[in-house]
Amino acid sequence: MTPDQPDLPNEPVTRAELERVYGADGLVRVAPERVPAAVADPGARAFLTAIGLPTAPGAVVRPDEALLAGAPRLLAEHCAPGKPDEAYPGLPGGGAAMVVLGHYGSGLFVLDGGSGAVHALAPHEDAAVNGRPAHRDLHSLARCLLAFGGRELWLLSDLMDPDTADWCRAHFPEFAELCPVRDEEEDDFFLDEDEEEELRARLPDVDEVLDGLAAALRRIEPGITDQPVWQEVLHNFRHGY
Structure with a gap:
């Protein structure tokens, strides 16, 4: 970095x-x-x-x-x-x-x-x-909004409504790869233990993604991570709420 x-x-x-x-x-x-x-x-x-x-x-x-x-x-x-x-x-x-x-x-x-x-x-x-x-x-x-790409938006994928998730898949290939569409009616909707382990191994490290995001934001505005609202943004992307 x-x-x-x-x-x-x-x-x-x-x-x-x-x-x-x-x-x-x-x-x-x-x-x-x-x-x-x-x-x-x-x-x-x-x-x-x-x-x-x-x-x-x-x-x-x-x-x-x-x-x-x-x-x-x-x-x-x-x-x-x-x-x-x-x-x-x-x-x-x-x-x-x-x-x-x-x-x-x-x-x-x-x-x-x-x-x-x-x-x-x-x-x-x-x-x-x-x-x-x-x-x-x-x-x-x-510029700061553009810093949020597929990997960054993936951090909130569990909280997204279906339309937002579909939009992210259509516009960010990395998001589509990390958060593929799964049909609840299909027999293989639930992953077995080996598949879950393989999926986890492919997922980015959350700290690495967020550290990279914070650095990218600071390159645009050096003091941005001192701003309470942007602190809230980064906190929510880290913790999911």
Whole structure:
């Protein structure tokens, strides 16, 4: 495993790159006229309108319903009747320019429309950790989502609904190999002892997969594993809940 690299610029993500993983119908773009006025950062506007964010079942961050409908909402609307900075302290400008992108568990991913940075917000935790947001921009968030391939998603295969598992099999050959479809009505659905031992021998080492994933995420954003929401993500992938 290579050491974590220093804080380097992210290679921009293209729509074609995301489509190769999530499919052309697995991304959502926002029409220019429906991008909230609070999104003043040109790079963020270009990403939302021309590239888009993953909506496919294999995307770790689940998109907000308003984003799915093509009309992203402000964090103030999400938090109403409360105020954003009551739930999420330390937000730049009190959260007035924050746009909701999606969630993972209790974590909320929001775009700072002024700077283009993406915060991973945990309730009642500071919005920035060590003075940094979770992602410097939307390209960084997309790069982190792309770090979850077939082996990484396999770690949660026991908890997936059938449609999500089928999607992962169709898009990640490694996932299909590690988690093949089995027909409960077939006589050989239950493995005998030798078959189970052979299967276990073929499975990746969980610690190795997770250590590699954490290192890949840190190469994109060096401080990401200090972020509470990303800590929750890695904890769930390790323990399955």
